Amino acid sequence: MEHIKGAGVCAPLGFSASSAVADVKGNGKGKRDMALLYSEVPFNAAAVFTSNKFCAAPVIHGRELIGKKGKFSAIVVNSGNANACTGEKGLAACGEITKAFAAELDVDEKAVLISSTGVIGVQLPVGKMTAKAGELIDELDSGNSHEFAEAIMTTDAVKKEYAVLVETQNGAYVVAGAAKGAGMIAPSMATMLAFITTDAAVKTDALQEALSHAMTDSFNSVTVDGDMSTNDTVFLFANGMSGIIPNREEFFEAVKTVCVELAKMIVRDGEGATKFCTFKVVNAATDEDAKKCAFAVANSPLVKTMLHGEDPNWGRIFATVGACGIQCRQDNVDLYFENLKYAENGIIIDYALEPQAAAIMKKKDIEITVDLKEGSASKTVYTCDFTKEYISINADYRS
Amino acid sequence: MEHIKGAGVCAPLGFSASSAVADVKGNGKGKRDMALLYSEVPFNAAAVFTSNKFCAAPVIHGRELIGKKGKFSAIVVNSGNANACTGEKGLAACGEITKAFAAELDVDEKAVLISSTGVIGVQLPVGKMTAKAGELIDELDSGNSHEFAEAIMTTDAVKKEYAVLVETQNGAYVVAGAAKGAGMIAPSMATMLAFITTDAAVKTDALQEALSHAMTDSFNSVTVDGDMSTNDTVFLFANGMSGIIPNREEFFEAVKTVCVELAKMIVRDGEGATKFCTFKVVNAATDEDAKKCAFAVANSPLVKTMLHGEDPNWGRIFATVGACGIQCRQDNVDLYFENLKYAENGIIIDYALEPQAAAIMKKKDIEITVDLKEGSASKTVYTCDFTKEYISINADYRS
Numbered sequence: 092m093e094h095i096k097g098a099g100v101c102a103p104l105g106f107s108a109s110s111a112v113a114d115v116k117g118n119g120k121g122k123r124d125m126a127l128l129y130s131e132v133p134f135n136a137a138a139v140f141t142s143n144k145f146c147a148a149p150v151i152h153g154r155e156l157i158g159k160k161g162k163f164s165a166i167v168v169n170s171g172n173a174n175a176c177t178g179e180k181g182l183a184a185c186g187e188i189t190k191a192f193a194a195e196l197d198v199d200e201k202a203v204l205i206s207s208t209g210v211i212g213v214q215l216p217v218g219k220m221t222a223k224a225g226e227l228i229d230e231l232d233s234g235n236s237h238e239f240a241e242a243i244m245t246t247d248a249v250k251k252e253y254a255v256l257v258e259t260q261n262g263a264y265v266v267a268g269a270a271k272g273a274g275m276i277a278p279s280m281a282t283m284l285a286f287i288t289t290d291a292a293v294k295t296d297a298l299q300e301a302l303s304h305a306m307t308d309s310f311n312s313v314t315v316d317g318d319m320s321t322n323d324t325v326f327l328f329a330n331g332m333s334g335i336i337p338n339r340e341e342f343f344e345a346v347k348t349v350c351v352e353l354a355k356m357i358v359r360d361g362e363g364a365t366k367f368c369t370f371k372v373v374n375a376a377t378d379e380d381a382k383k384c385a386f387a388v389a390n391s392p393l394v395k396t397m398l399h400g401e402d403p404n405w406g407r408i409f410a411t412v413g414a415c416g417i418q419c420r421q422d423n424v425d426l427y428f429e430n431l432k433y434a435e436n437g438i439i440i441d442y443a444l445e446p447q448a449a450a451i452m453k454k455k456d457i458e459i460t461v462d463l464k465e466g467s468a469s470k471t472v473y474t475c476d477f478t479k480e481y482i483s484i485n486a487d488y489r490s
Numbered sequence: 491m492e493h494i495k496g497a498g499v500c501a502p503l504g505f506s507a508s509s510a511v512a513d514v515k516g517n518g519k520g521k522r523d524m525a526l527l528y529s530e531v532p533f534n535a536a537a538v539f540t541s542n543k544f545c546a547a548p549v550i551h552g553r554e555l556i557g558k559k560g561k562f563s564a565i566v567v568n569s570g571n572a573n574a575c576t577g578e579k580g581l582a583a584c585g586e587i588t589k590a591f592a593a594e595l596d597v598d599e600k601a602v603l604i605s606s607t608g609v610i611g612v613q614l615p616v617g618k619m620t621a622k623a624g625e626l627i628d629e630l631d632s633g634n635s636h637e638f639a640e641a642i643m644t645t646d647a648v649k650k651e652y653a654v655l656v657e658t659q660n661g662a663y664v665v666a667g668a669a670k671g672a673g674m675i676a677p678s679m680a681t682m683l684a685f686i687t688t689d690a691a692v693k694t695d696a697l698q699e700a701l702s703h704a705m706t707d708s709f710n711s712v713t714v715d716g717d718m719s720t721n722d723t724v725f726l727f728a729n730g731m732s733g734i735i736p737n738r739e740e741f742f743e744a745v746k747t748v749c750v751e752l753a754k755m756i757v758r759d760g761e762g763a764t765k766f767c768t769f770k771v772v773n774a775a776t777d778e779d780a781k782k783c784a785f786a787v788a789n790s791p792l793v794k795t796m797l798h799g800e801d802p803n804w805g806r807i808f809a810t811v812g813a814c815g816i817q818c819r820q821d822n823v824d825l826y827f828e829n830l831k832y833a834e835n836g837i838i839i840d841y842a843l844e845p846q847a848a849a850i851m852k853k854k855d856i857e858i859t860v861d862l863k864e865g866s867a868s869k870t871v872y873t874c875d876f877t878k879e880y881i882s883i884n885a886d887y888r889s
Contacts, residue, residue, distance in 0.1 A: 142813075143809060143812040143813045144811075144812040144813075144818055144819075144820060145808050145809060145811065145812025145813075145818075145820040145823075145836070146812070146820070173805075175805065175809070176804075176805055176808055176820070176833070176836055176837060176838070177837065178821065178835075178836065178837045210805070211803075211805025211806070211808070211809060212804060212805040212808075212833075212837075212838050320809060320813075321805075321808075321809045321812065392791065392876075405575075405611060406572075406574065406575055406609070406610025406611040406720075407610070409544050409575055409610070409611075409720075410542060410544060410574070410610060410719060410720045412544065413542040413543040413544025413545070413720065414541075414542045414543075414544075414719075419543055419544075420543075421543060421544040421545070421575070422577065424544075434575070434611075436577075437544070437575055437577065438575060438576065438577045438611075439575070439611050477791075
């Protein structure tokens with residue numbers, strides 16, 4: 092498996108994309124806010140949706156469609172409006188838009204998916220969006236990966252794309268993806284949308300397994316600020332155009348790799364973030380404990396501001412570990428900054444080590460490990476720091 | 491029951507206090523960082539301690555002493571150092587300091603308590619602190635409530651004190667208190683110390699009941715940023731000097747009133763906070779649900795930045811309600827800004843109401859209610875906004 096630099100969602104054979112300015116928000120700012128992803132050969136689709144009980148209309152609509160396990164031709168995506176908390180009218184809008192695109196593409200209505208992100212509680216401007224169908228279809232091009240990645244952005248500062256090439260005895264296939272998301276990220280799933288494409292030939296059930304397998308160590312391991320969105324979705328589309336029926340483990344690995352890289356990009360682009368932290372909990376009594384502890388620390392505002400302050404403040408981490416409701420003993424926990432063991436059995440080893448710990452905290456990428464010495468379960472999460480920029484972005488953004 | 495304006499912890503008969511500069515942190519800044527609270531007539535004591543498994547040495551020490559249900563004469567308090575994550579040496583320091591003060595006061599070692607707040611992971615400067623015993627005892631005065639309230643502060647911007655006078659047929663008694671705390675506040679208990687004093691005559695067991703009863707709607711209803719401290723403690727001391735054996739309900743109410751007022755002061759003084767929000771969840775299916783939902787919303791960084799941005803962004807609140815793992819239906823939840831019903835059954839009622847909602851959000855004190863319409867359980871929590879000031883304070887403060 093090798094990374095295809097600079098490639099995006101259209102890297103696999105048969106996929107093309109386009110974007111347009113529909114002015115979804117109605118503020119005339121000219122940002123590209125609609126995107127279309129299409130495959131000339133219909134694809135199988137799998138998806139993982141948010142577990143938020145107040146899920147958006149496109150999630151309700153998508154869950155039902157994906158559940159039919161049929162073939163799909165395209166997905167329409169818009170930013171600027173999440174179509175959440177919009178009731179029956181919002182759900183109907185999903186149908187109207189996909190129907191309009193299906194008609195223009197000359198495919199069945201059930202072959203078109205829709206995904207939305209943005210402001211909650213406002214109805215979609217259906218007319219404006221269906222009016223863009225013609226333009227979006229005309230503009231479809233396999234060279235438009237970046238346009239797609241850009242049009243799906245909301246508060247993102249950077250596009251997020253990744254692609255890998257997998258060589259096999261019978262030829263090669265590609266797994267690629269684009270994602271958006273920076274704010275409102277949470278333990279269970281980052282608030283974000285991710286679109287993974289591949290030209291491998293994989294059936295729907297296997298696709299769903301590959302995606303579920305990829306979630307744990309990717310999107311379910313990131314956090315920016317502890318909130319779970321109404322719209323989180325990860326899609327996986329396979330059109331088989333490479334002609335390769337992939338080896339199961341290898342395919343799972345490729346999908347996971349793309350998801351992990353996209354998830355890390357989301358964290359690095361955390362609203363206002365200046366630090367990327369890999370936080371590991373090892374030797375927890377149970378998987379549940381490892382996960383609970385890892386996220387409690389990664390989500391802790393005090394720990395996140397500590398990262399920002401570049402302060403090796405192990406005390407805050409310990410206090411959070413002790414507060415999160417897991418099996419642990421205060422005289423039995425060790426803490427490491429990278430490979431530097433800093434605290435052992437609940438006490439600092441040597442104050443003379445502080446300059447070394449402080450030097451590690453000054454890096455952009457930091458790794459911290461807590462060894463609970465209670466069992467053998469572990470969990471790694473990725474997090475970023477809390478900065479004043481985060482406050483600015485969210486106090487002013489209506490989402 | 492009436493509020494005694496400007497009064498503090500020495501308001502009840504027989505209590506006196508003092509403070510001193512011990513330079514606990516060793517930075518020579520001259521802040522008063524030690525305090526002594528004393529009663530000429532020994533008092534019964536009750537306490538509620540943090541549930542953090544990594545509790546500080548003074549918590550371990552205090553839990554044991556309080557559990558003996560004996561009589562106490564004084565409590566020594568220091569700021570600048572939490573004596574947490576300090577192992578056996580930290581526990582021994584508690585004994586050395588209380589022993590030194592007991593000797594100077596000519597009372598039994600077990601009649602002196604100790605409480606600490608501040609930096610985690612550093613040993614107490616025992617010598618510096620015992621050296622202040624003489625001065626602190628000499629300076630004891632019933633007029634020193636404010637000095638006490640000031641000396642226990644760490645990142646607090648203001649002193650927190652409250653007192654009530656309860657008139658009965660047989661005379662009056664007073665319940666008063668001082669508290670400190672602003673950062674690291676969490677669902678279970680605010681990171682803070684609170685010292686409630688009274689001259690009512692109440693036995694230890696009844697004192698413990700009164701305190702437990704007071705906790706739910708006071709300290710267990712506040713949050714600043716979701717972390718639980720290693721040192722949280724609320725003390726209740728009763729020396730009986732008023733000669734009044736109080737009516738049970740009336741006494742419980744008085745203790746609760748003082749605790750609620752102190753808890754609100756802690757929230758209002760949330761690090762960098764500019765808003766005070768009363769968030770109510772009503773008609774939840776269970777008490778557990780009501781509590782989980784109320785704290786999920788009150789602790790949500792996105793909701794807290796929304797408060798700061800003065801934006802009636804009901805969508806974020808709804809998204810958090812849906813994500814927190816309770817029984818709820820998205821087409822069955824109502825939301826109010828004060829008495830203004832803004833969303834009904836998951837949808838905004840009328841966009842024309844936005845200016846009214848925005849006007850409410852501009853106030854310093856805001857009230858938001860979510861009606862789940864699933865049962866009859868409710869929970870009210872107090873919270874504040876997240877500001878850039880919070881980041882500044884915590885990125886630079888070693889605690």
